[in-house]
Amino acid sequence: MKKLMLIDGSSVLYRAFFALPPLMNSKGTRTNAVYGFMMMLFKVMDDYKPDYIAVAFDVKAPTFRHKEYDAYKATREKMPDELSCQIPILRDILSALNIKIIEVPGFEADDILGTVSKQAEKNGLETYIVTGDRDSLQLVSKETRVILNKKGMTDVEVYDYDIFRDRYGITPSEFIDLKGLMGDKSDNIPGVPGIGEKTALELIKEYGSVNEIIKNVDRIKNKRVREAIANNVDKALLSKRLSTIIRDMPIEFDIEEYTVKEPDKKRVRAIFEELEFKSLLDKVSKDDTAPNVDRVVYRVIDNVDDFNEYISGVERIAISFKVHEDGLAMTSLSSQEKGTVFLPLYRLDDSMKYALYKLLSNENIKKSGHNIKRLLNFAISEGYKPANISFDSAIAAYLINATESEYIIRQIAKDFLNRDILDDSIFGKGRNRTDFHNVEEEMLNQLLGEEAEVIGQSEPLMREKLDELSMDRLFNDIEMPLVMVLADMECTGFNIDRNELLRLDSEFTEQLTSITKEIYNLAGEEFNINSPKQLSHILFEKLGLPVIKKTKTGYSTDAEVLEELAPQHDIVAKILEYRQISKLKSTYIDGFIKLTEKSAKIHTSFNQTVTATGRISSTEPNLQNIPIRTDIGRQIRKVFIPSDDKHVILSADYSQIELRVLAHLSSDENLIGSFIAGEDIHTRTASEVFNVPIDKVTPEMRRSAKAVNFGIVYGISDFGLARDLRIPREVAAEYIRSYFKRYPQVKEYLDECVKKAKELGYVTTIMNRRRYVPEITSKNRNIRMFGERIAMNTPIQGSAADIIKIAMVNVHKKIKDFKSKLILQVHDELIFDVLKEELDEIKEIVRWEMENAVNLKVPLIAEIKYGNNWYDAK
DNA sequence: AGCTTCACG
DNA sequence: ACGTACGTGAAGCTG
Numbered sequence: 001m002k003k004l005m006l007i008d009g010s011s012v013l014y015r016a017f018f019a020l021p022p023l024m025n026s027k028g029t030r031t032n033a034v035y036g037f038m039m040m041l042f043k044v045m046d047d048y049k050p051d052y053i054a055v056a057f058d059v060k061a062p063t064f065r066h067k068e069y070d071a072y073k074a075t076r077e078k079m080p081d082e083l084s085c086q087i088p089i090l091r092d093i094l095s096a097l098n099i100k101i102i103e104v105p106g107f108e109a110d111d112i113l114g115t116v117s118k119q120a121e122k123n124g125l126e127t128y129i130v131t132g133d134r135d136s137l138q139l140v141s142k143e144t145r146v147i148l149n150k151k152g153m154t155d156v157e158v159y160d161y162d163i164f165r166d167r168y169g170i171t172p173s174e175f176i177d178l179k180g181l182m183g184d185k186s187d188n189i190p191g192v193p194g195i196g197e198k199t200a201l202e203l204i205k206e207y208g209s210v211n212e213i214i215k216n217v218d219r220i221k222n223k224r225v226r227e228a229i230a231n232n233v234d235k236a237l238l239s240k241r242l243s244t245i246i247r248d249m250p251i252e253f254d255i256e257e258y259t260v261k262e263p264d265k266k267r268v269r270a271i272f273e274e275l276e277f278k279s280l281l282d283k284v285s286k287d288d289t290a291p292n293v294d295r296v297v298y299r300v301i302d303n304v305d306d307f308n309e310y311i312s313g314v315e316r317i318a319i320s321f322k323v324h325e326d327g328l329a330m331t332s333l334s335s336q337e338k339g340t341v342f343l344p345l346y347r348l349d350d351s352m353k354y355a356l357y358k359l360l361s362n363e364n365i366k367k368s369g370h371n372i373k374r375l376l377n378f379a380i381s382e383g384y385k386p387a388n389i390s391f392d393s394a395i396a397a398y399l400i401n402a403t404e405s406e407y408i409i410r411q412i413a414k415d416f417l418n419r420d421i422l423d424d425s426i427f428g429k430g431r432n433r434t435d436f437h438n439v440e441e442e443m444l445n446q447l448l449g450e451e452a453e454v455i456g457q458s459e460p461l462m463r464e465k466l467d468e469l470s471m472d473r474l475f476n477d478i479e480m481p482l483v484m485v486l487a488d489m490e491c492t493g494f495n496i497d498r499n500e501l502l503r504l505d506s507e508f509t510e511q512l513t514s515i516t517k518e519i520y521n522l523a524g525e526e527f528n529i530n531s532p533k534q535l536s537h538i539l540f541e542k543l544g545l546p547v548i549k550k551t552k553t554g555y556s557t558d559a560e561v562l563e564e565l566a567p568q569h570d571i572v573a574k575i576l577e578y579r580q581i582s583k584l585k586s587t588y589i590d591g592f593i594k595l596t597e598k599s600a601k602i603h604t605s606f607n608q609t610v611t612a613t614g615r616i617s618s619t620e621p622n623l624q625n626i627p628i629r630t631d632i633g634r635q636i637r638k639v640f641i642p643s644d645d646k647h648v649i650l651s652a653d654y655s656q657i658e659l660r661v662l663a664h665l666s667s668d669e670n671l672i673g674s675f676i677a678g679e680d681i682h683t684r685t686a687s688e689v690f691n692v693p694i695d696k697v698t699p700e701m702r703r704s705a706k707a708v709n710f711g712i713v714y715g716i717s718d719f720g721l722a723r724d725l726r727i728p729r730e731v732a733a734e735y736i737r738s739y740f741k742r743y744p745q746v747k748e749y750l751d752e753c754v755k756k757a758k759e760l761g762y763v764t765t766i767m768n769r770r771r772y773v774p775e776i777t778s779k780n781r782n783i784r785m786f787g788e789r790i791a792m793n794t795p796i797q798g799s800a801a802d803i804i805k806i807a808m809v810n811v812h813k814k815i816k817d818f819k820s821k822l823i824l825q826v827h828d829e830l831i832f833d834v835l836k837e838e839l840d841e842i843k844e845i846v847r848w849e850m851e852n853a854v855n856l857k858v859p860l861i862a863e864i865k866y867g868n869n870w871y872d873a874k
Numbered sequence: 875a876g877c878t879t880c881a882c883g
Numbered sequence: 884a885c886g887t888a889c890g891t892g893a894a895g896c897t898g
Contacts, residue, residue, distance in 0.1 A: 531896055532878060551878070553897085558879060583880060586894055613890060615883085622892045625882035633881075658883090711888065720888030782886065793889045797883090801890095827883040827890085 001126045004255065005050035006116055008109045008131035009101070010058040013037050013090060015132035015149055017083045025276040033086045034093065038280055040149055044130055044156075045260075052125070052258035054100045056112040061105040065242050071188050072242060089275070096267035100258050107249055110136060114245035116253050117144050123255060135179070138245060140164045140172040170204050180210040180240030191239045194228040210240050265420060295422070297442050298332065298342045298449035307355045310338050316366040316390075317359065318456030320409070320448050321375050322427055324436060328378050330444060331356060334452035342445040346437075357384040366390040368455050370409050373608070376487040386484060393455050395479050396462040398609035399471050402771050407609055409451045416458040421450040474767045478805050479608065485812040485822070486606040486616070492821045492833070493601035494623065494640055497869070501592055501639045508585040515578045522571040529578055532557050543569055584627060588636045591621055606825070613794050614769045614801040615827055624826045626870070640870035643833050647820075650839070650866040651873040652846045653829035656681050657800045657860065658713050664856040665766070665795060666749030670742060675858040682706040688742040689735055708735050712746065713796055715789025750792045757791035765798035766854065767806075803860070804828060807853040814845050831873075834866065 016036025023032040045053070065072045094101055102112050110133070117127045117139055127144040129136055136146050140159050148157045164172050181200035183191020195203075203225070207213045213220075214233055220226040229236065265284060272281045301307050311317065314335045321331040324346070334340040345352055357379035360367060368391035369375060376386045397407040413419045424447055426439055436444060466475050520526045523542070527534045536555040539545045545565050549556035559576060566572045595602045604623045606616050618624040626640070627633025642649050654660075659681055663671040674684045679694070686697040686705035697705075704725055711721045722732035740747040757763050757773040764770050771794045775787030804825065811830070812822055820838045824831035830850070834842050843864055850862035867873040 528896085530894090533897075553877065556878085579879080583894080587881070587892095591893080611890060615890065617891055619892065622882085625880090625892070627881060629882080714889040715887095717887055719886070724888075785887065789888065797890060800883095829883080 001124065002052065003048060003050040004052040004117075004120045004125045004127045004258065005044065005048060005054075006113045006127060006129050007041070007044075007053070007055040008113055008129070008133060008136065009037075009055040009090070010109045011131045011133045012040055012149060013087070014083070016040065017080075017086070022082070025274070029089075029275065030082045030086060031089075031275050031277070033083055034090050034275065035277060035280075037090055038093065038277065040130070042280070044128070044147060048128055050128065051260060052255055053260050054102050054116070054258040055094055056109040056116075057101060057103045058109045059103045059105045059107075063106050063108055063111075065108075069238060069242055073187050089271070093268065093271055096271060097263040098261040102253070104249065104251060107246065111246035111249055114139055114247040115249040115251070116255075118247040119253055120144070120255060125255070135184070135243065135245065137164060138172050138175040138179075138243075139247075169201060174204050174209065176240055176244050177204050177208075177210045177213075179243035180236050181213075183239050184243065187242070189239045189242050190235050192228050192232045192236050194224065199225055210236050295446045296449070297445050298340045300445065301341045301343050302348055302352070304351050304355045307343070307352065310341055311359055311362075311365065314338055314365060316368065316456075318368040318452045318459070319372070319375065320370065320451035320455060322424070322436070322444075322448065323374060324427070328353060328356075328375070329436065330448055331375075332445075332448035332452035334449070334456040336456070340449045340453050342449055344441060344444070353378075354382070357382055357386075360384060360386040360389070363387045368393070368459050370394050370407075370412075370451070370455055371609075373483050373487045373490075373606075376484065377491055380487055380491045386487070389483055390476075390480060391455075391459050391463075392480065392483060393458060393462060394609050395483070396459075396466060396475060399475055399479065399769065400462070400465055400469065402614065402769070403612050409454050412458050412462075413450075413454040416461045417454060419454065421454060422447040424451070469770060470768045471770065474769055474802070478767065478802065478809060481809045481813075482608065482805050485808050486608065488812065488821070489823055489825070490603050490605060492823050493603040494823055494831075495643050495833070496592060496596045496600050496602055497639045497641045498593075498596050498600060500641075501589065501596065504635060504639065505585070505589045505593065508581050508589060512578065512581050512585065515574055515581070519571060519574050519578060522569075522574065529575065530582065535575065539565070539569075539572070543571065545569060545572075580630070580632065584633055584636065588627065592639065595621060604824075611801075612771055612790075614765060614798040614805075616801075616805075616825060623824055634871060637871035638869050642868070643821075646837075647833050647835055648839065648866045648868060649870050649873045650820075650832040650834045650842065650846070650864065651829060651870070652832070652850060652862050652864045653826075654800075654804065654850065655861040655863050657803065657828045658796050659709060660856065660858045660860060661766070661796050661799045661803070662713065662746065662749075663858045665799065666743075666746045667857060668743045668745035668749070671746060672858050682709060685709055685739070689738050691738070704735065708739050711736070712739065712750075713793060715750070715792035717785075717789075753791045753795060754788045757787065763791050763794050765795050765802050767799070767802040769798050769802060771798065800828060803853050804830070804850075807850045810853065811846055811849045814849060815842065818842065831870070839866065 013033050017033035020032040020036045022030060023035055024030050091101060102116070104112060113129050113131070113136060117129060120127045121141065121143045125143070128147055129139055129144065130147045130149065132149050134148065137159055140146050140161055142161050145158060145160045148159065150157060161172065168175070170178065178200050179189065179191070181192050181195045181203065182197055183189045203213050207216050213229060214236065217226060217229050220229065263284070268284050269281060272284065301310060310333065314337050316335065318334040319331060322329045329346045331343045331345060332340060333343070343352060343356070359365065360376065360379045361384045365388060367389050370393045372389060372392050376389065379386050393409065393412055394407040397404070397412055410421055410423060413421045426436060463472070466472050516529065519529060523538050527538055529535060533554060535557050539557065540547050540555050545568055547555050548561045548564055559579070562572050562576050566576070592602065602621060604618045605620050606618055608616055610617045627636050640649065659671070660675055663675055670688070674681055682702050682705045683694060683697050685708060686701040687694045689705055689708060690697070690701050692701070707721060707724050711724070714720070716736055718729050718733035718736055721735065722729040725732065753763055754776070757776045761774070762770050762772045771790070773787050773790050775783050776791060778784045778787065804827070808822065808825060808830065815822070818835070818838050820832055820834040820842045822830060823833050830846065832842065832846065847862050847864055851860045853860070865873045
């Protein structure tokens with residue numbers, strides 16, 4: 001059944017005005033009523049998805065009710081100016097939304113709703129009346145429902161026939177009789193004095209309509225009520241007449257005129273922007289997954305000849321693509337010279353894919369894409385060598401603002417081209433995606449085509465922005481070349497010793513079973529050790545151990561807490577041990593067993609656009625957090641082996657890169673001196689902080705100094721240092737004071753970072769990578785201090801990230817004709833699979849490229865080790 | 875989906 | 884009087 005939605009515009013607007021605080025835009029225009037109206041409108045349209053819609057308004061002219069009864073609505077105050085000035089705005093929006101407004105002089109909005117809904121009932125439509133006025137409840141029927149909006153604007157009460165009967169015990173048409181007896185204060189309808197809702201309902205239930213009640217007035221038992229009615233027959237009849245909504249206005253309505261149409265999005269957006277309706281703006285733009293009349297269907301290319309014809313004479317091609325079930329499903333190409341085309345690869349033979357890979361490898365044509373590494377991987381695995389990959393819009397957007405949660409083409413279209421394109425969410429994220437085979441090809445064609453066009457058209461604008469921010473070199477010479485480096489690394493993969501893996505699995509499983517038993521014995525019952533909740537119950541309730549720390553949801557049981565509790569009960573140490581092994585097994589052993597079922601090699605994905613500082617991250621699996629800090633964890637590195645026995649694993653890591661970067665950035669003479677002297681930096685720091693000669697530094701002092709150095713890099717606080725070293729805060733504060741006394745320019749530099757962030761709103765790295773720090777102006781002290789630590793840490797961490805990226809690009813270029821391969825990056829460390837014959841040469845290339853990636857005020861040192869697995873490369 | 879915990883630099 | 888070290892990703896539990 002088709003649905004008609006009728007909105008009592010006057011009533012909803014009024015409600016909204018009084019329900020919401022007096023919002024205005026920055027120009028001082030009052031917007032609350034319009035805002036509330038729109039919230040309501042979008043909600044009901046979303047919830048009920050009507051086929052027809054119209055909004056009715058009262059017109060100023062007096063209605064028959066005024067003529068009949070002078071006092072009608074006489075007590076109502078004049079509409080405030082703050083509200084009346086919003087009416088033209090609302091009309092404007094409704095017109096942009098292509099929603100019909102109905103108004104008829106001499107009738108109220110109610111009457112229009114009544115008349116139109118009656119005609120709708122005759123035509124077999126399901127009608128929804130949206131209003132804030134309970135009077136309209138009289139219109140409820142089997143076909144017509146009333147949606148009453150309440151205070152909150154978006155919470156509503158829906159009345160259908162049955163709900164109404166349940167609530168009032170009378171029929172909707174008897175609701176008018178109820179009004180006739182009770183009257184209505186707000187409309188100044190008198191009703192029968194002395195009769196309220198309760199009495200009125202009883203009378204109607206017993207006798208029916210007002211007429212019947214009057215006829216039977218003598219039979220009313222209660223004297224007070226009987227006399228009230230008998231003395232006010234006229235008033236009752238008048239009140240009923242005034243309350244009766246007209247359902248047969250002498251006007252024909254053509255329902256077809258109310259068909260829901262595509263809104264004029266541009267206009268709606270312009271108005272919402274003017275009114276500063278930010279959340280509503282998103283709604284308008286988000287909801288356009290529906291095919292748009294204006295959208296173009298692009299030319300389809302389905303054979304290699306046409307493909308080659310398309311790419312001939314083209315200088316630069318923008319490529320969009322979609323992957324499905326781990327295969328390349330489709331792509332669109334867009335170029336200035338030849339326009340935009342769609343390649344439905346999923347239904348074409350493989351020659352089309354190869355033609356595409358060949359294009360990717362064509363040195364004479366520049367390629368642009370969005371997260372293009374994903375596409376390169378397909379070509380590389382088929383043996384192609386992509387070349388001239390010159391622009392990635394995701395990376396450009398990331399450099400422009402590194403703290404966005406995601407970088408999608410749709411957003412770039414909006415930000416740089418002010419264009420709305422189709423939503424690609426049908427492809428979903430990760431595993432929850434719909435099968436595109438269920439989607440019309442025309443839709444896919446439009447979607448991919450728009451994306452390719454946007455990549456191509458936004459490129460010059462994004463490049464301009466990068467130039468303006470002085471990040472053109474970072475983009476062109478570091479990040480873009482790095483795309484190919486990472487793609488190669490991902491495709492090469494890390495070889496895994498499955499037997500060793502399975503051996504570790506049974507070893508860990510065995511240990512886990514035995515520890516589990518011991519824990520159950522000590523606890524006196526079995527429980528899920530992995531559940532912090534159940535564990536809390538055992539530790540803090542059953543065993544009565546003291547609560548050290550609380551979390552949002554309960555008691556904390558983290559390692560820090562457990563270490564403190566360990567002396568009090570034997571179970572605690574066992575739990576720590578269980579935790580450690582269980583973590584190692586589930587994350588690494590079980591995870592890698594799954595990943596090596598098909599092939600011995602594991603291929604991580606590097607993400608170049610997630611971290612706020614410029615580091616890269618690694619997922620599925622994360623190979624940047626393979627255990628090393630504990631002996632037992634470190635065993636896991638034994639499963640990471642060279643590609644064959646002619647190769648070794650080589651690890652090259654920067655020694656103290658962050659502190660060296662700090663020495664450079666701060667120009668601190670003492671710190672620079674330490675590095676030039678080539679001393680152990682933590683020992684030297686200890687000697688400075690504790691004021692003892694280098695040879696009098698104890699291991700304990702060195703340990704403390706190391707923590708101080710970490711603290712400096714993280715944006716130090718005495719609290720953090722105190723917690724890390726488990727010393728009183730005052731002592732930690734003293735360490736920090738004495739550190740800064742010895743390294744005064746470090747102090748100056750860190751202050752400078754904070755000052756810069758406050759003044760400019762951002763901080764930068766040596767390669768001009770930028771991070772905005774909005775936290776630094778927060779009124780909340782914690783957030784603000786967090787901002788200060790970000791301002792201190794980001795230039796250090798980010799510059800180190802810049803440096804290793806440069807080294808990666810340079811090394812990759814140098815070793816491209818070797819058999820040895822770069823396979824992993826772990827922030828300050830590069831891992832290679834090195835052919836033994838090439839070992840000496842590779843060692844020197846890697847060392848030189850890492851140490852000379854940039855020229856700092858201190859030397860950069862790379863430490864190189866190798867072995868028959870990652871564990872032995874130490 | 876959010877929280878807790880813990881693996882890494 | 885408050886409550887903090889910086890940057891990540893994955894697993895398991897819970898609502």
